[in-house]
Amino acid sequence: xxxxxxxxxxxxxxxxxxxxxxxxxxxxxxSSDHKKIGRLFVGTSLLxxxxxxxxxxxxxLERISPAHMxxxxxxxxxxxxxxxxxxxxxxxxxxxxxxxxxxxxxTQLGARAIxxxxxxxxxxxxxxxxALMVDxxxxxxxxxxxxxxxxxxxxxxxxxxAAVGLLAGSLSIATSVLTxxxxxxxxxRIPAFSWSALIGSIATxxxxxxxxxxxxxxxxxxxxxxxxxxxxxxxxxxxxxxxSQPMTFVFVIMALGVLAEVAPVxxxxxxPLRPVVLAGIGxxxxxxxxxxxxxxxxxxxxxxxxxxxxxxxxHSLFNGLPLLGMLIxxxxxxLCLKVGTPRVTAPFALSLLGALMIIVGVLGNGLYNLKxxxxxxxxxxxxxVLYLVYGGLLSALGALSHWAPLLWGRAIDNTKLLGLALIxxxxxxxxxxxxxxxxxxxxxxxxxxxxxxxxxVALWNVLAGLGHxxxxxxxxxxxxxxxxxxxxxxxxxxxxxx
Amino acid sequence: MTIALPAAPAPAPRxxxxxxxxxxxxxxxxxxxxxxAMWLKFRAGAPTRDSSDGLKIIxxxxxxxxxxxxxxxxxxxxxxxxxxxxxxxxSYSAKRNDAPHRSLALAISFLIxxxxxxxxxxxxxxxxxxxADGQFQTMFYAITGTxxxxxxxxxxxxxxxxxxxxxxxxxxxxxxxxxxxxxYFLTTAFAVVWFxxxxxx
Numbered sequence: 015x016x017x018x019x020x021x022x023x024x025x026x027x028x029x030x031x032x033x034x035x036x037x038x039x040x041x042x043x044x045s046s047d048h049k050k051i052g053r054l055f056v057g058t059s060l061l062x063x064x065x066x067x068x069x070x071x072x073x074x075l076e077r078i079s080p081a082h083m084x085x086x087x088x089x090x091x092x093x094x095x096x097x098x099x100x101x102x103x104x105x106x107x108x109x110x111x112x113x114x115x116x117x118x119x120x121t122q123l124g125a126r127a128i129x130x131x132x133x134x135x136x137x138x139x140x141x142x143x144x145a146l147m148v149d150x151x152x153x154x155x156x157x158x159x160x161x162x163x164x165x166x167x168x169x170x171x172x173x174x175x176a177a178v179g180l181l182a183g184s185l186s187i188a189t190s191v192l193t194x195x196x197x198x199x200x201x202x203r204i205p206a207f208s209w210s211a212l213i214g215s216i217a218t219x220x221x222x223x224x225x226x227x228x229x230x231x232x233x234x235x236x237x238x239x240x241x242x243x244x245x246x247x248x249x250x251x252x253x254x255x256x257x258s259q260p261m262t263f264v265f266v267i268m269a270l271g272v273l274a275e276v277a278p279v280x281x282x283x284x285x286p287l288r289p290v291v292l293a294g295i296g297x298x299x300x301x302x303x304x305x306x307x308x309x310x311x312x313x314x315x316x317x318x319x320x321x322x323x324x325x326x327x328x329h330s331l332f333n334g335l336p337l338l339g340m341l342i343x344x345x346x347x348x349l350c351l352k353v354g355t356p357r358v359t360a361p362f363a364l365s366l367l368g369a370l371m372i373i374v375g376v377l378g379n380g381l382y383n384l385k386x387x388x389x390x391x392x393x394x395x396x397x398x399v400l401y402l403v404y405g406g407l408l409s410a411l412g413a414l415s416h417w418a419p420l421l422w423g424r425a426i427d428n429t430k431l432l433g434l435a436l437i438x439x440x441x442x443x444x445x446x447x448x449x450x451x452x453x454x455x456x457x458x459x460x461x462x463x464x465x466x467x468x469x470x471v472a473l474w475n476v477l478a479g480l481g482h483x484x485x486x487x488x489x490x491x492x493x494x495x496x497x498x499x500x501x502x503x504x505x506x507x508x509x510x511x512x
Numbered sequence: 513m514t515i516a517l518p519a520a521p522a523p524a525p526r527x528x529x530x531x532x533x534x535x536x537x538x539x540x541x542x543x544x545x546x547x548x549a550m551w552l553k554f555r556a557g558a559p560t561r562d563s564s565d566g567l568k569i570i571x572x573x574x575x576x577x578x579x580x581x582x583x584x585x586x587x588x589x590x591x592x593x594x595x596x597x598x599x600x601x602x603s604y605s606a607k608r609n610d611a612p613h614r615s616l617a618l619a620i621s622f623l624i625x626x627x628x629x630x631x632x633x634x635x636x637x638x639x640x641x642x643x644a645d646g647q648f649q650t651m652f653y654a655i656t657g658t659x660x661x662x663x664x665x666x667x668x669x670x671x672x673x674x675x676x677x678x679x680x681x682x683x684x685x686x687x688x689x690x691x692x693x694x695x696y697f698l699t700t701a702f703a704v705v706w707f708x709x710x711x712x713x
Binding site for chain 2: 121122123124129130179181188189192193216218220221222223224225226227228230231233235237241242281304307388482
């Protein structure tokens with residue numbers, strides 16, 4: 015392998031910079047190196063994060079004055095919202111952590127490579143082309159509710175292909191953790207992030223096929239009959255759950271794993287309650303129950319005592335258990351700081367802030383599913399998704415900065431990253447929290463016009479738009495810091511963050 | 513700080529294909545279960561009407577003229593365990609380095625897959641329903657078509673394992689075991705589909 019690489023480098027040097035570039039691109043496209051595949055996932059997901067945040071910013075601007083502003087035409091609005099939601103969940107949240115896990119987990123296990131590297135590579139390309147198919151179909155009026163029949167079919171195929179890609183990546187990760195560990199490394203000895211990668215991958219592998227099954231029905235119906243699922247108008251009502259809670263809980267499991275991994279490093283001590291952290295991560299995986307059953311149970315205290323108990327139990331099972339797991343991970347991780355001698359590091363700040371934002375999102379979801387709160391159909395749900403996705407994004411940036419020496423051989427400037435962490439935190443809160451308030455004021459979800467309510471409509475939406483702008487700034491700033499570190503930074507021992 | 517690990521020694525085989533197949537089977541089972549759940553939901557939501565004598569309530573789910581060929585469906589149900597048995601025979605032979613029997617068993621499991629496909633086509637042909645004829649028909653084709661695709665996947669697995677066996681890979685026990693596991697999965701998944709779609713309708 016080494017000989018081949020050297021040979022290619024020598025040849026390209028002789029042929030000039032142009033062909034060296036082509037060879038380099040070819041090597042990236044066909045590489046089965048897990049770090050390259052992981053970085054491809056991460057890079058594309060960050061690009062998708064910028065796209066999603068720009069869409070959020072545009073929606074925020076348009077909602078400032080629902081009666082006058084018109085950035086998107088009336089018919090295009092539902093489809094652009096579909097693109098926005100797809101980009102947030104399947105463009106950012108899910109692939110970002112799959113990519114980080116593919117890049118990092120084999121090194122934590124002491125494995126030479128990820129299990130089935132070609133499968134992981136297929137996963138990236140399937141996900142990318144699936145996402146592109148979704149983009150193309152929606153731009154061509156083929157998203158949910160779109161008028162172009164063929165492009166609606168393309169949309170369904172795109173979502174399915176993206177899901178298949180994520181499944182392939184998850185299968186590689188789970189199999190690696192289960193079979194490719196170094197001799198002597200039993201499952202209870204693996205690092206917390208690898209544990210969360212195993213749990214998150216299996217949860218994904220058990221929940222996404224349910225979505226694919228729904229897409230098969232929708233596709234068969236849409237291409238032939240259009241009488242069972244309501245044609246193009248019915249897609250969101252049958253597939254919408256996959257872009258919402260508790261499905262998104264499945265994708266943030268690894269975000270909590272990042273905190274569990276980084277906290278002891280920051281505190282310069284061992285995690286005293288490591289089994290409890292691993293159990294906490296395991297408890298979060300109960301979210302798969304809600305995802306696979308497509309259920310976010312509403313807490314309704316109407317009816318008999320038996321009805322109330324049943325409703326409370328189901329609500330606790332589907333919303334409370336994942337929250338309990340997250341709280342355990344965060345609290346026990348913070349315990350490290352008390353035991354050890356902590357220092358302020360950007361990876362820890364990012365992962366902690368990300369985890370806290372995720373918890374606010376999960377709490378919000380609990381409130382959203384409270385019937386007495388009457389939040390169904392309001393923008394409150396969008397606020398919940400944004401807390402989870404942007405919280406996950408902050409955690410992912412923490413993970414990338416923590417493992418930058420491993421992935422790029424360079425460390426990112428800690429002070430500048432801390433500044434970015436604060437901007438990211440502010441962006442997440444501004445993008446999400448005003449929608450919580452607007453939700454209580456009955457601002458409808460997935461629409462930009464035709465609503466009005468008592469209260470500062472413009473203020474909430476200006477703040478939300480500003481939050482998205484700050485998220486764009488955070489992602490672009492992070493990439494700029496990374497490029498700067500790679501170009502000008504001193505080489506760092508890879509073992510420092512392995 | 514997490515302690516960095518040294519470069520790993522040559523990885524010992526740890527049933528990587530078998531473990532991956534087990535996870536993939538669990539995933540595919542969720543696919544079938546999800547589709548079955550959707551089927552049950554639509555069936556439960558189908559409109560009801562009184563029978564002509566007013567004594568019974570009839571659910572308008574399966575159209576009156578549609579008849580499911582139970583013989584072909586039952587033959588499929590019996591065929592799947594035979595396929596799993598052949599796959600287990602291949603696994604048994606592989607453990608004993610019995611290459612001829614291993615190859616023979618894999619070839620038979622491929623042929624059994626072919627028989628299942630034939631039976632499914634017979635079911636479609638005897639039912640003579642159009643995909644766009646109604647709710648039941650569309651969902652019937654979607655769920656049985658997905659099952660058919662999984663069977664074709666099993667046949668491809670049999671074929672790959674067979675050619676590896678014929679090609680002299682005597683240490684291929686992991687692949688043959690994984691192949692057997694996949695056939696057990698197919699048998700279980702079809703049993704569920706058979707009970708809900710072909711028996712309960």
